[in-house]
Amino acid sequence: MTPYEALMDHQRETEVLGQIAGRLGWDQETMMPRGAAEQRGEELGVLEGMLHARRTDPRIGDWLEKADASDPAGEANLRHIRRSFERAARVPARLAQALARETSVAQGKWAEAREADDFAAFAPILTRIVELKREEAAALSGGGDPYDALLDDYEPGATGDTLSAMFDALRPRLIALRDRCLGATRQPAALDGTFDTERQLLLSRKLAVAFGYDLDRGRIDRAVHPFSSGSGMDVRITTRTDPADPFNCLYSTIHEVGHACYEQNIDPAYLFTPLGQGVSMGVHESQSRLYENQLGRCSAFTGWLHGQMADQFGDLGMDRDAFYGTVNRLHKGFIRTESDEVQYNLHVLLRFDLERRMISGDLAPRDLEDAWNARFEDDFGYLPPSASKGCLQDVHWSVGLFGYFPTYTLGNVYAGCLNAAIRDAIPDLDDHLAQGDPTPATNWLRDHVQVYGGLYRPREVIARATGSEPDEGPLLDYLEAKFGAIYAG
């Protein structure tokens, strides 16, 4: 066996264990009996310990030194393995254990604090986690920018400075667009009524298939939070239902189908290698957002969906045009996950700036609530009424996810670029979407993005697919055109 083969053999078993851990995670959210939580925690702890031991196995260093790749896939494999090995080696075991321990406690504290609307109850453990994350960032960065070192875990190659420049260009135009929409004379109506949840699931299943999700290699279940899980031949999604809000179920499903199709469409030869998964959070989110928004919420597709809704739930009391406005309606809210295409990114930009300041040491975690509210008022024009609708709304920081939030907006930026390229490549796409058929677009994404898995670097995937380096321009143009028209009245 060559050193490369030995390395890939070792990696294959690691990837299999990772897939298995993912499957147990799915089980935990969908099927696991309530009383099994503690035992499952122990099982996952052992599995994570094994995974950590495998990822830091000193033989990897030896193999990497001697391994030669014979093709671009081999080079990409070595790049991924080297990056993961070097990152893992830089974090002392003591620190990794402390992070695992504190974040597992913090998640519970966060849930309690949010329930009680009490930021002060969460501040001490948040302070401890930020301390540990700063320590981790310093260890990972090797003298470079600490925030970049965290960001790199979710979006290899991205830096806080380049994202910051991109986000600074987004912010004023998004705020202006938001103000213009909310200030318009004619506002789209909110959806009213009660919608049978079984029929929501039926329709969301139909949408999943229309968007290319292969149910022979996946399944849809209900869970508290929608998510996608698994790779290759077994990629499962969850959705949720709310009788008052069928869009939640339908668009959560389309969103997760975007993630799932990315995984299902990766070249099967990459299974159980580092190339066998989506290459970054940003690129992953570009797929889910494009499926959900640029395709799922465009006028041609909602025209078709309007008929489907009527079939399932009876007359909606509005025509296709009004329905299109309703699907894309902006409202004055507080919650990121409930916001629309325009305001969503403002929510993310706020979090990006605050977490960057916490990691740099410029913002003390105990001052987070004040900083959040001040910034929220700047961007949205009003104050959150409570911490649970402000800085306590997201779980991310409590579980140690710093550097994760910006990939949401980066995904939207990538989706903007890809959407422009798709519209160029498929001029009659709307004719298909108006029949409920997004496959010309999803096939294009499959062939230009998804099939490559981890072969190219994140920005490179987008640049290769679109023919130019990604930037925020296409997203802004798209949003201004779309929402300018909806709120023209």
Added chain:
Amino acid sequence: MTPYEALMDHQRETEVLGQIAGRLGWDQETMMPRGAAEQRGEELGVLEGMLHARRTDPRIGDWLEKADASDPAGEANLRHIRRSFERAARVPARLAQALARETSVAQGKWAEAREADDFAAFAPILTRIVELKREEAAALSGGGDPYDALLDDYEPGATGDTLSAMFDALRPRLIALRDRCLGATRQPAALDGTFDTERQLLLSRKLAVAFGYDLDRGRIDRAVHPFSSGSGMDVRITTRTDPADPFNCLYSTIHEVGHACYEQNIDPAYLFTPLGQGVSMGVHESQSRLYENQLGRCSAFTGWLHGQMADQFGDLGMDRDAFYGTVNRLHKGFIRTESDEVQYNLHVLLRFDLERRMISGDLAPRDLEDAWNARFEDDFGYLPPSASKGCLQDVHWSVGLFGYFPTYTLGNVYAGCLNAAIRDAIPDLDDHLAQGDPTPATNWLRDHVQVYGGLYRPREVIARATGSEPDEGPLLDYLEAKFGAIYAG
């Protein structure tokens, strides 16, 4: 860390991996998308490889040499680990791999041959498997009896000779009882009608809870074959439904609940140690059979069930006494899994003798069909009409399970002993069962058998619970009394 602690640490991770493999097995039979089969096979292959490497880790030998146990549980742990390590070490890797490969092929061949009713198509691969199993048995036995070495995997401490003596005592009395029942003038009626499968599931859920299954630490799903899976706080069962045969669903559920309660009731301190699972197949089967038969099919309980059936499905057209006869009805059949309390053991005895002769070399696998039919005619008085209703009906031999069948009847023998002890200990048990409440009996089993997990040896568990060495007498007395009364007419 002492050698004992190091050994138990290693073992703990092995047990966790084993639990995880079991959970994936459950997923495969209940939730997994069809197209994921191949990928799952690869995942399980990697996991089995890791498990094998952990079980044969040479450090185990060193630790075992130096380890001291400080209490009976420690001694039992060492005994289990030593046994498993020595067994694994005796089988050459080449042979283990050949067995894994051939049995995975053979399972498909068996299914095809059964479908085509063609024993000749199965004979060559069966011959190969018996060859490999004989090789394995010779390696395991170290000069002792080869069949005993295989049996020991499922029923530690049992031998072919002691089972044979027990079964020889059973056979004539079972045949006589069967003939008496089937020759009686008044025969119980078969159940007639169609029974809503959702209501079957509803009632079976109620039965599961009545028999002590904790749904906070378990769940019930439909699968092709009923089974129980998992240990500790996560023990799941499956059942199946047939509109024409509600007893299949109800009694499969009670049977699996017997297995599941054994696992759920083991001392939680034993979790992730070798004591954290049922001690043998025979003792496991004693629980499931006792729940299903001695409790679930007794006259007091079926009297209550008669009312439950009427509530769910309407008037059955028979009174309680007739219903009791119907539940326990014997018929002239061919299939082990469809047979009754009396004839079931005759099916097992036949397989035990034939597999013992194949392992000893006395019966060539190519002659199995003739030998099966001859023995079947001896014991049942008529010939199977086809191989699929004869020697091709069970999957066991195709997957290499030799030495497994006799544990079914051994379980019945143990159940006979335990039932006699329970009836002595709880004289008013029937009053409870007549109210649909088996808990005095299931609590007795929990406290006298289940809680101990793997602490005692199999026969020892039964002897401690009942106060005497187990033998076939109580089972025979019970069967003759029960069926003598039902078929008195």
